[in-house]
Structures are given as C-alpha cells and as structure tokens.
Amino acid sequence: MKFGIDSGHNCPPDSGARGIQIEDDLTLELGNRVIAKLKALGHEAISCKPSKANTVKESLGKRCDTANAANVDVFVSIHFNFFNGQAYGTEVFAISEKGSKIAHSVLNEIVKLGFFNRGVKSGNHLFVLKNTKMPAILIEACFIDSQKDMNLYNAEAMANAIVKGLTS
Ligand SMILES: [Zn+2]
Numbered sequence: 385m386k387f388g389i390d391s392g393h394n395c396p397p398d399s400g401a402r403g404i405q406i407e408d409d410l411t412l413e414l415g416n417r418v419i420a421k422l423k424a425l426g427h428e429a430i431s432c433k434p435s436k437a438n439t440v441k442e443s444l445g446k447r448c449d450t451a452n453a454a455n456v457d458v459f460v461s462i463h464f465n466f467f468n469g470q471a472y473g474t475e476v477f478a479i480s481e482k483g484s485k486i487a488h489s490v491l492n493e494i495v496k497l498g499f500f501n502r503g504v505k506s507g508n509h510l511f512v513l514k515n516t517k518m519p520a521i522l523i524e525a526c527f528i529d530s531q532k533d534m535n536l537y538n539a540e541a542m543a544n545a546i547v548k549g550l551t552s
Pocket residue numbers: 392393400401407463464
C-alpha cells in the first residue's frame with residue numbers, strides 16, 4: 385500500500401494550536417514516526433507537508449496536490465485538538481465510506497491506549513478531505529490543552545496504534 389502522511393501545520397502561516405504542548409511539534413514527530421513504521425513494514429509512505437506556502441489555503445492545497453500526484457492509496461492527516469482545557473479524547477474525520485472504515489480502524493487502536501472515544505465524524509468541512517481523490521482521514525489524536533491527554537500521550541505508542549489501524 386502507498387500512504388500519504390500529512391503532518392498537520394508546520395508551514396507558517398499554517399501553524400497549529402498551542403496548549404500544554406505545541407501542535408506543530410507533536411504532529412511532525414508523530415507523522416515522521418508513522419512514515420518510518422509504515423516503510424519498515426514494506427509499505428510506501430510519503431510526506432505530504434509542504435516546505436513553504438504563502439497562505440494557509442496554499443499550504444492545505446499543496447498537501448492535497450502531493451497526495452493526488454503520487455496517487456497514494458490512503459491519505460492521512462495528523463492533528464491534535466485544542467478546546468477549553470476540559471475536553472479530552474480522540475476523534476477521526478472522514479467523508480467517504482472507505483475513509484470512514486479506515487477511520488474506525490485507526491480510532492479503535494488509539495482508544496486501546498486509554499484515550500476517550502469521541503467517535504468517527506463527518507469531515508465534509510475539512511479542506512484536505514474534500515480535495516484528495518483517495519480515501520482520506522484526519523486524525524485528531526488527542527487534546528494538547530488537556531492535562532489528562534498529555535499525561536497519557538506517548539508518540540511511540542500513538543504511532544504504533546495509527547500504523548496498526550491503517551494496516552490491519
Ligand atoms: Zn491542527
């Protein structure tokens with residue numbers, strides 16, 4: 385299988401949220417771990433994060449262009465959530481039926497780590513899901529402003545869960 389892995393943000397002015405931790409740092413580390421683990425299993429995995437963009441829309445568009453040009457089988461955008469310090473848990477967005485199936489598989493593996501299951505949600509409003517041609521998911525791994533989630537979060541365990549969900 386060929387995966388397009390999109391580490392969210394990390395392309396100013398497309399910058400992520402700042403809570404107890406910085407979203408950009410976590411998505412980059414997690415995305416790199418997921419790519420390495422998929423390759424170690426014999427899959428193809430490309431990074432879809434652009435090196436530069438002038439606007440957020442251009443940053444998002446380039447991620448889709450990379451995935452579409454490479455004709456990846458599955459597009460995976462990695463993000464962390466941010467709300468009011470009280471919300472916690474994991475949610476995964478998808479649009480298509482195939483995407484939704486993959487989203488459930490990934491979500492089920494992540495909640496095994498102890499994160500609260502916020503469900504698979506419709507990603508009709510999400511640019512990178514709307515503008516990629518293949519089954520696509522957007523993972524909100526957990527909340528960076530939740531002490532509960534940040535205490536539980538471990539990049540290695542989260543990467544393993546995502547890879548297991550994508551490949552099983
Ligand atoms: Zn984000």
